[in-house]
Every structure is written in structure tokens, then in C-alpha cells.
Amino acid sequence: MKKIHFVGIKGAGTSALAQLYARMGYEVSGSDSQEVFFTDALLSQAGITYISTPSPDNVEDVDLVCHSPAYNDQHVEIQRAKERGIPVYTYPQMLGKLTQERASLLITGTHGKTTTTSMLGALLTSVGLDPMVVIGSKNYNIGSNARYGEGLLVAEACEYKRHFLNYQPQMLVVNNIDFDHPDYFQDIEDVFLCFQQLVDKLPADGVLVACGDDPRCRKLDTDVKVVYFGLDSSNDIYATNINESRGVLRFDVWEGSTPLGTVQFRSLGRHNVLNALATISVSRCLGLNFQDVQVSLGQFQGVYRRFDYLGRLGGMEVYDDYAHHPSEISTTLRAVKESFPNDPLITVFQPHTYSRTQKFLAEFVDSLTLSDEVLLVKLFSSAREQDPGDALTEKLAEAIRQRGKSVTYVENLEEGTRFLKHYATSNQGIVLTMGAGNVRGIGEDSLTFLLESKSE
Numbered sequence: 001m002k003k004i005h006f007v008g009i010k011g012a013g014t015s016a017l018a019q020l021y022a023r024m025g026y027e028v029s030g031s032d033s034q035e036v037f038f039t040d041a042l043l044s045q046a047g048i049t050y051i052s053t054p055s056p057d058n059v060e061d062v063d064l065v066c067h068s069p070a071y072n073d074q075h076v077e078i079q080r081a082k083e084r085g086i087p088v089y090t091y092p093q094m095l096g097k098l099t100q101e102r103a104s105l106l107i108t109g110t111h112g113k114t115t116t117t118s119m120l121g122a123l124l125t126s127v128g129l130d131p132m133v134v135i136g137s138k139n140y141n142i143g144s145n146a147r148y149g150e151g152l153l154v155a156e157a158c159e160y161k162r163h164f165l166n167y168q169p170q171m172l173v174v175n176n177i178d179f180d181h182p183d184y185f186q187d188i189e190d191v192f193l194c195f196q197q198l199v200d201k202l203p204a205d206g207v208l209v210a211c212g213d214d215p216r217c218r219k220l221d222t223d224v225k226v227v228y229f230g231l232d233s234s235n236d237i238y239a240t241n242i243n244e245s246r247g248v249l250r251f252d253v254w255e256g257s258t259p260l261g262t263v264q265f266r267s268l269g270r271h272n273v274l275n276a277l278a279t280i281s282v283s284r285c286l287g288l289n290f291q292d293v294q295v296s297l298g299q300f301q302g303v304y305r306r307f308d309y310l311g312r313l314g315g316m317e318v319y320d321d322y323a324h325h326p327s328e329i330s331t332t333l334r335a336v337k338e339s340f341p342n343d344p345l346i347t348v349f350q351p352h353t354y355s356r357t358q359k360f361l362a363e364f365v366d367s368l369t370l371s372d373e374v375l376l377v378k379l380f381s382s383a384r385e386q387d388p389g390d391a392l393t394e395k396l397a398e399a400i401r402q403r404g405k406s407v408t409y410v411e412n413l414e415e416g417t418r419f420l421k422h423y424a425t426s427n428q429g430i431v432l433t434m435g436a437g438n439v440r441g442i443g444e445d446s447l448t449f450l451l452e453s454k455s456e
Contacts, residue, residue, distance in 0.1 A: 005059050006030040007077050008068030009051055013091045015039035016134045016146035017066065019046040020098075023148035031058050031077060038304060042144045056080035063087075066094045069163065095134060096166030098153055102132070105282065106167055108157040108198065109175025109211075110191070111328050112275050116175060117156040118303045119279040121147060123296040124154060127288060137322070140301035159194050160184060171207045171285065172199065173278050177216035180325050183355035192216055209281045211274060212236075227285060229277040231270065237281045239273050244339045247307075249273060253280055253290075260290045265297045268307060269335025305440065307332065311447045314424035316431045317343075318443045324352045324436035326363035333370040336430060344429035347371035348416060350439035351379040357392045365399045372429075373406045377416050380437025416442040 006018045009030025019042065022028040029050040030043075043051065052058060056076050059065055065081040065088045073079060081088050089097075099106070107117040114136040121133035122141035130149035136156045138145050157164035160181050177195050179188040195216075199208060202224045210217040212228030212235040229237040233254070242251040250264040251273055263276060276297055283293045302308065305322040312318070323332045329349070336345055349368060351357040357364065357379060368374050379393045397409040410416045420431065420442055433443040 003027045003029070003062040004064050004066060005062040005077070005081075006066050006068075007054070007071055007075060008032055009043065009048070010037045010039045011068045011070065011091070012039065012136045012145060013095070013134070014066065014068045015043055016144075017091060017094055018043060018048055019144065019146040020132065020134070020148050022046045022048050029058065029062070031055070038138060039145070042138065042146070045144065046146075059084070059086060064089065066091060069161065090163075090166075092163035092166040095155060096168070098132075098134075099155065099167040099169065102153050103170045104153040104155060104168060105171045105173070106155055106157040106164065106169040106198075107173040107175070107278075108159060108164055108195070109173070110159070110178035110180050111325065111331075112175040112271060112278075113156045113158070114322075115272065115303055115306050116173060116275045116278050117154060118142075119275060119297065119300060120173075120282055121154050122300060123279060123283065123288070123293060124152065125149075126296045126299070127292050129286075135303075137306070138304035140303065141299070157198070159191065159198075162194050162197070164198050165194075165201070167198075167201075169198070169202055169206065171282065172202055172209065173282060174199070174208070174210040174217050174220065175274065175278060176211055176214045178325070178327055180356070182359040183353065188216075192219070196220055207285050209278060209285065211278070213274070225285075227281045229281040230274065237277055237284065239277055242270065242273055244268055244335070247309075247339055249276075253277070255284065261294060263294055263297050265300045266302065267300075268339040269331060271331045271335070307336075310433075310440075310443045313420070313431065313443075313446050315428035316346075316424045317429075318431045318433070318447060320433045320440045320443055322436060323434050325356070326360050326367045329364070329367040329434065330370060332432075332434070333367065336432060337370065340430055344372045344427065346373040346375060346423065346427070346429065346431055348375040348377065348420065348431065348433040348439060348442055350377040350433075350435035350437045351393055351396065352436035354379065354381065354392060357396065361392070361396060361399065364396055365403065368396075368400055369403045369405050371405070371432075374400055374408070375416060375419060375423075376400075376407060376409045377413065377435070377437075377439055377442070378409075378411050380435065380439070413438065413441045413445065417445040420446045 010032040031054045059081045118139040124131040130151040132149045132153045133147040134155040135145045206224045208226045213230035228235040239251040253260040308320045310318040401407045
């Protein structure tokens with residue numbers, strides 16, 4: 001096999017795999033929208049420049065087709081490949097092949113996968129273990145969402161549609177177990193069963209690293225070695241003396257009754273303390289020196305779209321975050337208010353998927369009312385759903401308004417950008433664009449307008 005074609009090559013996962021196979025010497029091509037994504041530059045860095053719009057002609061002379069789970073057999077390239085007898089794999093199946101070919105460390109959980117995978121990828125790289133890394137977003141330390149190496153495979157593993165059951169872990173991190181993806185999972189029990197099925201795939205000499213503060217993680221049943229991390233001292237690895245101020249976290253780390261030392265890095269929120277503790281727990285299992293872990297975390301530059309600093313707009317600091325589930329939103333907003341207690345906060349939120357917004361409407365109201373003010377952008381729909389036509393975003397806006405919060409609703413990014421530019425001329429504090437869609441564009445476009453205005 002020499003030529004691989006990726007359908008939906010600009011996706012966070014597929015772009016990472018495309019980069020890895022290109023660096024392994026395969027000829028890689030792909031198709032996708034002509035819209036520019038953050039992955040365009042990453043693919044170009046890996047030498048992948050043949051990216052076209054979808055066409056049956058693109059797969060005429062390839063040896064294998066890999067496609068994003070966002071596409072099915074109705075896609076013209078997938079149809080043509082199957083007509084010609086060309087092997088077709090989904091992204092989870094293709095990543096699954098890699099996990100079977102080398103020892104693999106998988107990081108999963110409803111929340112925190114990308115940041116923890118990034119921390120671990122950066123750590124193993126810094127200590128010379130030469131990992132192969134697959135992340136759901138750009139890691140600023142690695143400079144991409146993928147890294148080719150000869151060592152351990154470190155990969156983010158998503159539970160949606162049980163995709164991660166394609167993978168074979170040697171070591172598994174479970175950050176938390178929460179109810180998400182209501183378009184697929186029936187309830188929280190169904191979600192838990194999914195995670196238990198993954199744990200069951202660990203070999204006899206495997207290791208499970210799980211958050212002991214999460215009751216559902218504690219319920220996972222296995223005969224392999226288990227290391228629990230968390231904020232409670234009953235865990236194997238835990239934190240004390242947590243302090244956060246203006247985007248910097250500092251805390252002491254303990255292994256049982258033994259103090260390991262103090263960790264400090266640029267981030268915020270106790271959820272990121274937990275992500276770091278997961279990383280530290282893995283490092284202990286691998287026998288790494290704690291001082292090396294301290295240095296690596298201290299140099300951690302963060303992840304694209306995870307409380308990502310964009311710049312200053314008038315009197316306001318603009319950040320962007322991927323949080324799109326009510327639990328993630330609540331956690332992030334509480335962390336921002338704790339880390340920046342004197343700064344007014346306006347959250348620019350764009351709901352993602354009808355099923356999630358409909359199922360958790362009351363929870364979204366509860367979480368967003370933690371912000372001082374809210375700018376709501378019309379829902380960003382998923383390709384896997386159809387618009388039910390019941391104006392969900394407006395319902396969400398009205399429900400937040402009834403809780404006494406100032407809410408502005410806009411139909412698109414252009415309206416949101418106009419609002420934010422005007423808002424920033426007479427306000428100070430924090431702007432946080434938030435959601436799994438393209439809401440980041442409001443912050444970026446507002447800052448671009450500011451730079452253009454200054455240059456005129």
C-alpha cells in the first residue's frame with residue numbers, strides 16, 4: 001500500500017492521521033471543503049498539498065481510503081472506492097490499526113481528553129521517549145495535532161458511537177464519565193457501559209488510570225492495575241494547596257503520604273488540576289522523574305481552543321474555548337470567575353447540535369447564567385442532524401433572560417462581530433467565545449478589525 005486518500009482530511013482526527021502516514025512515507029491525498037481550517041497549515045507542514053473538493057476521480061489510483069465518521073457510504077468518493085474494491089476505513093478503524101501495531105496509551109473521558117493528551121504528548125517528547133501522538137486539536141508545544149515518533153502511541157479516544165472500541169489500549173486514562181451525545185447514547189448507564197467495554201479490552205498487564213473523585217470511574221470493574229487520581233486524599237495521586245490567579249495554577253502533589261513537590265503552569269480551573277494529575281499518574285507508572293514532569297508542565301503552552309488567549313480588544317481580554325456541554329461550560333466559567341474575580345465576563349456562546357441543546361436546555365441555562373452577560377449565536381448544526389425548526393437558540397436566550405441576565409441574540413458571526421466591536425468600546429473585562437462550532441471567528445474577526453483600524 002503506497003497511496004492513501006483521506007475523505008474529510010481537514011478534520012481534527014483525520015488530519016492527524018494523514019500527517020502521520022505522510023511522515024511514514026506514504027503518498028497522501030485528501031478532499032474537503034475549500035474553507036480554511038486550522039488544520040490547513042498543519043497538513044501543509046507535513047507536505048500534504050493535494051487537497052481537492054470531493055470527486056470520484058480522486059480515488060481512481062489510490063490503495064486505501066480513510067474517511068471521517070462525519071461521512072457515510074453516500075459520499076461520492078466512498079461510493080467509488082467500494083465500487084472499485086478499494087479498502088475503505090473509518091478514522092476510528094484506521095487509528096485502531098495503529099493501536100494494534102504498537103503499545104498504546106489512550107486518553108478518554110467525556111471531558112478533558114484533548115488537554116490531557118497534549119500534556120502527556122509534550123511530556124513524553126520532552127523526556128526523549130519519542131512518542132507518536134494523535135490529538136483532537138493543535139498542541140502548541142508540539143506545534144501540531146500529530147507527532148510521528150518510534151515510541152509509545154499516545155492518542156485521544158472518543159466515546160461517541162463507541163468509536164474507541166476500535167482501539168487496543170495498553171494503558172488507559174479515564175478522566176470522567178458524563179452523559180453527552182444524546183443523539184446516540186440512551187442515558188448515563190449506556191455511556192458507562194461503553195467505558196466499561198473499553199476497560200475490558202485492557203490486557204492482563206495493562207494499567208487503568210482513572211479519576212477517583214468521579215463515582216462512575218470508581219465503578220469501573222477490572223483486574224488490571226488501577227491508579228486513581230483526584231483532589232481527595234483517598235486517591236493514589238492527589239493535589240493540595242491549589243491556588244489560581246489570572247490564568248496560572250499552582251498546587252502541591254502527593255503520592256499517598258509522600259509529597260512529590262509543587263507544580264505550576266499557565267491554565268485555570270480545577271478541571272485542569274485533574275488533567276495534570278492524570279498526566280502525573282501516568283508518569284509515575286512509566287517511572288519518570290518528577291522533576292522532569294514539573295519542568296514539562298511548567299513549559300506547557302496549552303492547546304488550540306482550550307482557554308486560548310486571542311488578544312486585547314479595547315478594554316477587554318479575548319479568550320476562546322471549546323466547551324460545548326453544560327458541565328464543561330459551568331466548569332470553565334467558574335474557573336474564569338475564580339481566576340479573574342474582579343473582571344466582568346461576557347460569554348459569547350454558540351450551541352452545537354440540536355439533540356444536545358434540546359436534551360440539556362435547562363442545564364445550559366444554569367451554566368450560562370454564571371456569566372455576567374451572554375451573547376448567544378444561532379446554533380451550529382452538525383452534518384449528522386436535521387434542523388427541527390423550533391428556534392432552540394432563541395428559546396435558550398429567553399430562558400436565560402428570565403433568570404435576570406442580560407442576553408443578546410445574533411443570527412450569525414457577522415452580527416456577533418459587530419456587537420462585540422461596539423461592546424468593547426465602552427466595557428472592560430473578559431470576553432470568552434465558547435462552543436464547538438465556528439464561534440471563535442467572532443473574537444478573531446473583531447481583533448482583525450481592530451488591527452486594520454490601527455494600521456490605517
